Amino acid sequence: MPELPEVETTRRGIEAHLLHECIKEIIVRNGRLRWPVPPNLSSLATNQTILSIRRRAKYLLLELKNGTIIIHLGMSGSLRILTEAFPAEKHDHIDLVLQNGIRLRYRDPRRFGAWLWAEGNPLLHPHLATLGPEPLHQEFNADYLSSRIVNKRTAIKQLIMDNHIVVGVGNIYASESLFRAKINPSTAGCELTRPQISVLCEHIKATLTEAIAAGGSTLRDYVDSDGKEGYFMINSYVYGRTGKPCRLCGTPILSIRQGQRATFYCPSCQD
Known part of the structure; x- marks a missing residue:
């Protein structure tokens, strides 16, 4: 299972490609993950600029003007940056496509991860609100x-x-x-x-x-x-x-x- 260092490494890896870029669409091939992917996720994110990419625990937060895409890698999920539309394989469930053609591809053989949507403060989302402090922050002492x-x-x-x-x-x-x-x-x-x-x-x-x-x-x-x-x-x-x-x-x-x-x-x- 990806743990905090793996998720932070992923965050840093995708940030250089996604930050301040505009989303063209989100392609959901299989929305039956740990929790169902919102059916209107693409319409919510289309033409929105990615303002920041944060990590809270093992969740990745892609913050847009009108809300936040919350991603969890689950037990076997991974995110890859693709420079073109390579054919999707069996376990490639979601593509976040940018206006410049670059895409973020989510692969998850066990489908135990998540792509969710939050309006307002994403840290108040039910999956994040009761979490303890970050171990690398000063409040953990x-x-x-x-x-x-x-x-x-x-x-x-x-x-x-x-x-x-x-x-x-x-x-x-x-x-x-x-x-x-x-x-x-x-x-x-x-x-x-x-x-x-x-x-x-x-x-x-x-x-x-x-x-x-x-x-x-x-x-x-x-x-x-x-x-x-x-x-x-x-x-x-x-x-x-x-x-x-x-x-x-x-x-x-x-x-x-x-x-x-x-x-x-x-x-x-x-x-």
């Missing part, structure tokens, strides 16, 4: 995280993956951040000390920043807007490395299941 987990018996890995607490810390980056902070992923949130929470916040920010710089992680169907793979996974400390020696101490990496997701950790470094 030790004071904030302490206040949210002080009474929580839930494992810390599941807490930092809760989008109501903080957005965008997906499975890969949660495991990596906890390793760097030397915190066992099964530790209850209420058991963490203030110094541990402070270090964890720092490493969440550093891990995500490094992943964005590396273009995200290489996962099944994820490619950026140029069709290139991300390279963060090459440098992972624990994720996907079950049984392999820890890069720091040599102890074999272990994996457990938490919330139906695989968690990877070093039993020595994260004791």
